[in-house]
Amino acid sequence: MIHTKILGTGSYVPNQIVSNFDLEKLVDTNDEWIQSRTGIINRRVTRGENTSELAYKAAIKALEDAQVNAQDIDLIIVATVTGDYPFPAVAQILQRRLNCNTITAFDVNAACTGFIYALNVADKMIRSGSYHKALVIGAETLTKYTDYEDRNTCVLFADAAGAMVIGKAETPHIEKIVTYAKGDLEGLLKMEGYPLKENFKTPKQKRPFIEMQGTEVFKFATSVLPEVVNTLINETEYTMEDVSLIVAHQANKRIIDKSARVLKVPIEKMFMNIDQYGNTSAASVPLAIDEAIRHHHLKRGDVFITVAFGAGLTWGGAMIRY
Ligand SMILES: CC(C)(COP(=O)(O)OP(=O)(O)OC[C@H]1O[C@@H](n2cnc3c(N)ncnc32)[C@H](O)[C@@H]1OP(=O)(O)O)[C@@H](O)C(=O)NCCC(=O)NCCS
Known part of the structure; x- marks a missing residue:
């Protein structure tokens, strides 16, 4: 096997830091509201680096850490909703770069x-024996x-x-x-694509934004996050005591706090870096796992759970021994 x-x-x-105080100048908000409702203080915003550039720089570091040559990789899967094109x-x-x-x-x-979906696919492709x-x-x-x-969305989202x-x-x-989807809840978190044109000669279209x-997303997140953790505990040989760290998608500190209370786990078991990065969507989980390792919250042999939720609606998680 x-x-x-x-x-x-x-x-x-990216290097550019945008603080809550910077956002106060753009919309009717304030640092106290953002910190108390989300836990976010700063977030990183790209200046000139598109998604493939951020991905490339992260990939180089992961290859170095793994001591693997790019030529020995036989599968690349990128989780993103904001590709360059x-x-x-x-x-x-990335394959070219x-x-x-x-x-x-x-x-x-x-x-x-x-990221959880991409990890699931890559894991199964390697287990099939066709990829290494x-x-x-x-x-x-x-x-x-x-x-x-x-102001409802711009304080939350960022790049990584x-x-x-x-x-x-x-x-x-x-x-x-484990990975799940429930498409009938799609309207809770959505970004429209470019709509069908009224006729093919229509010249300009409105730019889509996240809505x-x-x-409602908060309620969904606080219900599925503990659910996934419990599923992973129930369907593996590990108990909660064996789990060193829970690395959850960094969407809102209150979502993580509430989930810890529901799960009855000490808050120290919930990794958090949302204060400095905000919600970086598919980048959030691998960024958090990497930081947890760099800052010695996870060492080789430790068992951790990672869990995420998001648009789709989608959710999922993994039980991993590092
Ligand atoms: C967005 C979120 C922080 C809002 O917090 P909340 O406590 O639910 O706040 P509400 O949406 O009930 O809004 C409360 C009030 O604050 C206002 N408000 C919203 N954003 C604000 C901001 N940035 N600054 C100040 N006030 C704000 C609202 O307009 C509302 O005002 P009203 O009562 O006069 O209508 C919270 O719902 C959340 O994090 N949800 C999950 C979002 C998420 O994780 N999305 C990504 C999933 S991957």
């Missing part, structure tokens, strides 16, 4: 759950689709990339991955 494990991780955030995919741009061989490379769209080493990335430039006249190299293992490390029913 083929098992899989994390060989290395890396992440990259509708096509080619970010994964294909990393000088990889002629390999399988594609993007996955499951919004903020995207995969580069799995979550990368987003959400700020290009954020309306800086809408996180990467992971996974490969075959003698013993199980990536123990279980969200925040309170």
